[in-house]
Each structure stands twice: as C-alpha cells, then as structure tokens.
Amino acid sequence: MERALIVVHRPAASGGRRVSVHRDGGAEILGLAHSDHDLIVFLEAAGLSSPAELLDDPGWVEWRGGGPHEWGWGPRGGGCPPQADSTEATAREL
Template identity: 45%
Template sequence: MSKPIIVYQPSPSGGRRVRVAGEILGLAHDLRDVAEFLRHAGLEMDETDVESSPLIEWRGGGPGTWPAPW
C-alpha cells in the first residue's frame, strides 16, 4: 500500500513530482518546495518534517536525492 504522499524519482529535466492523495501538486527542486506544496495541501510541515516523515514515500532516492543544478 502506498503512503499518502509520494515524491517521485528525479526527472531528466530536473525536479521531482510531488503527489498527495492521488493529486500531483507540482515539481519540487528541493525539500523546501516539498514542504511548501504540502502546506498548500493543508499539511503543516517544514523541511525537517519532510525529511523524516513516515507519511512520505520517496521513490528513486531519499530526501537527499535531487538532480544536480544545470
């Protein structure tokens, strides 16, 4: 069973898709972006919460895996 929040593997063009309850919220480029998307979805999390939350399923690498900036 999937967790309610999914952060997908890094895309070739940069960033990682963030999905909550089946809805794609956007393309995050760092933990701050993920936290902001989750706040807009009504979940009060900061970057530290995002890194350690058991509600988040990280696909294609954990919270420290982000595409290299161009």
C-alpha cells in the same frame, strides 16, 4: 505498512521531482519540486501542518527512485546529468 500519503517520485531528466499526495482513494499531483523548500511549500498548500517535520517520516513520505532530499541535476538541483560522469567530463576538457 500503509502506503505513504506523500510520494516524491524519481528525479526527472530535466531536474526536480514530481510530488503527489494520495488521499480519499485518489492522487493529486502537487508540482515539480527542486528542493526541500519547494516540497514544504507544496505540502503547506495541500493543507498539511508542520510539513518540514514529515519529510523524514516514512509513514508520511515515500521517496521513489532516489534517496531522500536528492533533487536531480536540473537548474536548481545541482549535480551532474545522470548520464554524465564528472571524471569523463574533466578528461574531455583536458
């Protein structure tokens, strides 16, 4: 299988995931996405038509270091920091 054109990299410690597009033998970083919407906006700006339809197609998008549509714990990503366990946090608060 050929390498995917779009790579959504592992979640950053601060939240979000770097997005790059690979074409013409090179790679271009499109930005840091915190949601599917951000990713779609980046892909539209890169000239891809109907990018929402491509997100779940492994022939187009490679999700590295995390599952598809997982955006990390940052300000818009929701969830807990990777090193925190919500059970431990609750126990400390009691």
